[in-house]
Amino acid sequence: MTPDLPAVNGQQQPSNQSEGAGAMLVDLAQVRKHTVELLTALDRPPHTLRIQAGAVTVDITWPDAGTVASDTTASATIGAAGRNDASGGGGAPAPQTTADGVATACLSSPAVGVFYHAREPGADPFVSVGVLVRPGQQIGILEAMKLMMPVEADRGGRITAVLKANGEPVEYGEPLFALETEGSEG
Amino acid sequence: MFDKVLIANRGEIAMRIARACRELGVRTVAVYSTEDRDSAVVSYADEAVHIGPGPAKRSYLNIPAIVEAAKQTQAAAVHPGYGFLSEDSDFAEVCGQNGLVFIGPPPDVIAQLGDKSAARRLMAAAGLPILPGSHEPLRSPDEARDIVDRVGLPVIVKAVAGGGGRGMKVVYDPAEVLSACELVSSEAQSLFGDCRLYLERYLPTARHVEVQVVCDSYGNAIHLGTRDCSVQRRHQKLLEESPAPLLPEEMAAQMGESSAAGAKAAGYVGVGTFEFLVDPDSNFYLMEVNCRIQVEHPVTELVTGIDLVQEQLRIAAGGRLTVEQGEVSSRGVALECRINVEDPDRSFSPSPGRIESFVLPGGPFVRVDTHGYPGYRMPAIYDPLIAKVIAWAPTRDQAIARMRRALDEFQAAGPGIHTTAGFLRRVLADGEFRSGSHDTGLVSRLLEGASPA
Numbered sequence: 001m002t003p004d005l006p007a008v009n010g011q012q013q014p015s016n017q018s019e020g021a022g023a024m025l026v027d028l029a030q031v032r033k034h035t036v037e038l039l040t041a042l043d044r045p046p047h048t049l050r051i052q053a054g055a056v057t058v059d060i061t062w063p064d065a066g067t068v069a070s071d072t073t074a075s076a077t078i079g080a081a082g083r084n085d086a087s088g089g090g091g092a093p094a095p096q097t098t099a100d101g102v103a104t105a106c107l108s109s110p111a112v113g114v115f116y117h118a119r120e121p122g123a124d125p126f127v128s129v130g131v132l133v134r135p136g137q138q139i140g141i142l143e144a145m146k147l148m149m150p151v152e153a154d155r156g157g158r159i160t161a162v163l164k165a166n167g168e169p170v171e172y173g174e175p176l177f178a179l180e181t182e183g184s185e186g
Numbered sequence: 187m188f189d190k191v192l193i194a195n196r197g198e199i200a201m202r203i204a205r206a207c208r209e210l211g212v213r214t215v216a217v218y219s220t221e222d223r224d225s226a227v228v229s230y231a232d233e234a235v236h237i238g239p240g241p242a243k244r245s246y247l248n249i250p251a252i253v254e255a256a257k258q259t260q261a262a263a264v265h266p267g268y269g270f271l272s273e274d275s276d277f278a279e280v281c282g283q284n285g286l287v288f289i290g291p292p293p294d295v296i297a298q299l300g301d302k303s304a305a306r307r308l309m310a311a312a313g314l315p316i317l318p319g320s321h322e323p324l325r326s327p328d329e330a331r332d333i334v335d336r337v338g339l340p341v342i343v344k345a346v347a348g349g350g351g352r353g354m355k356v357v358y359d360p361a362e363v364l365s366a367c368e369l370v371s372s373e374a375q376s377l378f379g380d381c382r383l384y385l386e387r388y389l390p391t392a393r394h395v396e397v398q399v400v401c402d403s404y405g406n407a408i409h410l411g412t413r414d415c416s417v418q419r420r421h422q423k424l425l426e427e428s429p430a431p432l433l434p435e436e437m438a439a440q441m442g443e444s445s446a447a448g449a450k451a452a453g454y455v456g457v458g459t460f461e462f463l464v465d466p467d468s469n470f471y472l473m474e475v476n477c478r479i480q481v482e483h484p485v486t487e488l489v490t491g492i493d494l495v496q497e498q499l500r501i502a503a504g505g506r507l508t509v510e511q512g513e514v515s516s517r518g519v520a521l522e523c524r525i526n527v528e529d530p531d532r533s534f535s536p537s538p539g540r541i542e543s544f545v546l547p548g549g550p551f552v553r554v555d556t557h558g559y560p561g562y563r564m565p566a567i568y569d570p571l572i573a574k575v576i577a578w579a580p581t582r583d584q585a586i587a588r589m590r591r592a593l594d595e596f597q598a599a600g601p602g603i604h605t606t607a608g609f610l611r612r613v614l615a616d617g618e619f620r621s622g623s624h625d626t627g628l629v630s631r632l633l634e635g636a637s638p639a
Contacts (some may be wrong), residue, residue, distance in 0.1 A: 112237050112254040144250040145284070165535040171236040172251065173220065 033129075033161040036178035040106055040163070043135065102182055104160065106175035107153050109131075112146035115151070115176060117166040125166075131159045139177060142170070157181035187503050188212050188262040188591035193227065194252050195267030197569060198557045200227040200478070203265045206495035215259045217252060219245035221565045226557045233259050236386065240567055246270045249277050253284050263287035263502055265495075269569065272478040273300055289475050289502040291455050299452060299475045303346045303384045309472050314444050317463070317471045321388030327364050330385060332597070333628050334363050337387045343367055345374030346382040349474070351421030353377055356388050391625045392463040394418065395430045397445040398486045398494070401454045402501050408511045409442035410490050413482055417613055418438070419534065419629045424606065425613055426482035428489050429520045431582060431622030441470055446511070448475070456501055457483075457494050466625075481524065481574070484555060488520035488578040519585040520578045523593060526570040529604035538566040542600040547592035551578040558598070572598060572605065582622065609616070 014111035109115065117140055127139050133153045140151040157179035164176045192215040200216060204227055207214045216231035221240035235255035238245030245251065247270055256264055264286050266272035272290065275297035279290040290296065299305045302411070303323045310316050318337040324330050325345050331579060334341055334357075343366045345353030348375040353374045355366045367383055375381040384569045398410040414430035415423045428436065432557070445460035459476040483494045492509065527541075528534040544560045556573035558564075564572060575592050579585035590611065596607050618624045 043247075111248075112235065112251040112258070114254075144254045147250065169254075171255075172238045172245075173236055 026117050033178075036104060036161040037163060039104060040175050040178060076176055103157075105157065105179055106163070107139055107151075107154060107155070107177045108178060109142065109164075109170040109172060109176055110151060111142055111149070111176045111181055112172050113142040113149070115159060115164050115166070115168055115170045116141040116143065118161070127159050129159050129162060133157065133159060133179065151176070155179075155181065187499070190215060190232075190259065190261045191260035191263045191265055191289070191499070192217065192252070192256045192259065192286075193231065193267065194246070194264050195270055196222050196225065196227070196246060196557075198555045198571060198574060199267040199481075200225075201230060201557050203267060203495055203556055204230050206493060206499060209493075210496060210499060212375045212499065212597075214310065215255065215261050216526070217246075217255050220565060224563070226559060226562075227519065235259060239636065242270065245366065246543055249280055252277075253280060253286065256281075256286050257284065263499075265289040265498070266478070268478045268481055273476070275300065283417070287502050289456070289498050292453065294454070295453050296477045299454075299477055300349075301346055302344060302348060302474055302549075303382070304543045306384070306386075306473055308452060309448050309475070312444075312448045314448050314460075314472045315470060317386040317389075317473075320384045322589050323382040323384055324367070327367065328581075330363055330367055330383075331360075333385050334360060337385075340390065341385050342386040342388040343370045344384055344386070345370055345378060346384055347374060347378035347380035349476075354421070360503070368442075388461050389465050389471075390464050391627060393430070393625050394423075394461065394473075395433065395441070395464050396461045396480075397442050398460050398480075398483070399445050399454065399458050399460060400492075400494070400497055400501070400507060401449050401456065402507045403455045403504065404506055405450065405535055407446040407449045407454065408507060408509065408514060409446045410486050411442060411516045412491060412495075413485055415482060415623055415628050417619070417628055418626050419633075423482065423524065424629065425518060425521065425523050425610060426485055427582075427585070428485040429516055429519070430464075431519075432466070435505050439470060439571045448472075457498050481571070482522050484553060484576045485520040485522045485582065488553070488576060489516045489518060490514060491517075492618075518578055518580045519582040520576060521589045522574055522576045523589060523610045524571055524606070525575060525596065525598070525610070526606045527564050527572050527598070527603060528570050528606055529603075530606055531610040534606070536566060536570050536603040537602055538564040538570070539602040540564075540600045541572070541598050541603055543597060545595065545597035546573070547575060547595035549592070549595075551588060552576070552592045564603070583620075586614055586620060 018124055044069040133139060134156045135153055137153045138150045139153050140147045142151050159177050159179050162180060164170055187210055191207050193200050194217060199599050214231040216227045217235060217237045218225060218228050219238055237251040237255050238248050264281050271277040274337050275293040275298055278290060278293040278296055306316050307321060314490040320333050323590040324412060340356055340358045343355050343357060347352055350386050353370060355370050357363050357366045364383040371381045371383055382610045394415045396413050396415060399407060401407040411428060412430040412433060413428045415426045417425040441462060448460060449458060457479055459480050462470045462474040463473055466472045487494055527537055528538045540563045541558060544558050546554045553576040554573055558572050575596060577585055577588040577592050579588050593607050593611050613619055616632060618628060
């Protein structure tokens, strides 16, 4: 997985931005969430990804081409990732490892249904951003034909983004959470 | 008419249904497995839902996934196509419980006709001729022997829940009756979850002739004439035509009328097929009733001018039949060739893979129903059917000539790809087939006549 490393600028080093304090006001968690969503929606890993949060600029380059996607409205780019191609395939997409050995991956829906974050309305969610999950740990509930099925993590890691809202319909294979898997992947 | 219909199937029939919906102004939802994510219907339909991984048990046979997909997309009705859940009475019932219209007969009718033994009883009571055999599912080996003594050999042992050419065995030797029963019973248990059997006389030389019926939910039933499906290999149809050749007119009329009467007696709603065997003495016997649209429905469409899938949609939406029996007329002859991705030189073993070059026949009076396209990767885990080539002409000879021309134009090539097109050309060139006097033994005679390359 080491070739095609996405170099994520502006996500972890906001001080790189010349705008300084103005850009710092943008919620870092939001940027991180949208970045993960965007990376998940791409059909192959990019060479570089530049995100400028203040005036919202996204630049993506792939190794074999120049700048392929450039859009001044990040939300439009993210929204354009259709529901059918977002999942990409059956299971979770292969983790994409960054230079410091941190890989991003997804926990995907095992079936078609309605996804719930918590055991019951008002209860605490099973997991949230920043939580470390173990393989087999329950991460949500899927309702299909009035049957409530536990959804379990098929891999371990730290949750970096919640990609499906509570009560949102999901398809088979759709990403539910993004997570970082530390160290070398198995 | 419905606003939106979910198509619970794949392949060419999913495209066929989507087209009928589009012509009626009905929006469509395709469902697909991971294996089919690049399929034609996924891009053709207005919406598409990924319902599961490749294996059909977890996708196209997964009732909760399909019902959830219909709810998420607010589809009003579900068209099951053929195969998969099309004759599953539980699925039809679950659809109803979830406020979805199942496009097909009511669940209890599917259950009754799907039980081949119960169907025999019901249809015999409705006056349809059935082959001599058991009237109830077999209870003991002694009973099987008694029936064999009564009807004579050969007999065919069939699974009560059987279908699609599976779960049956022909017995010629009295010593093999019991072993055949055991074999079919265990096969039926694993295939259909039902090990019950029945027995009937087997006709070694017979023609497979079927009648298309259409019924609305107001008790009206009509028939749309006959189809001959005698060109079969191991009970799998390869080529069909309408009307059945060399069938005396009064006999065809009698088969049609008794089928319509049988459908009425069963409380049938929608389109259905009554399958018969016709023996060399021109006696006909009902084999089974199929509660779905058939693969070979286009030949009936071409000779009658009636769009059967549109009829299914109209009837399911509460419409009445648009034609009366007296208005149905059959013109000319239509043939259908099923082109499978199989290698006839290697006992028809599947040869899936990427189809790099895909050229379809065209020209006058030729129709092709397919989900293929250049670059399509034919999955190995589903039906090998890649295209149905259908041709119409005023006479049978002209229809055969037109079909030969169309098959010559057909091309599907890619690494490891073989099709049955060449073998179908041999059928069309065969003297017995051209005379219209062939029976279900034609394909094995053709295969025995030529040693594999």
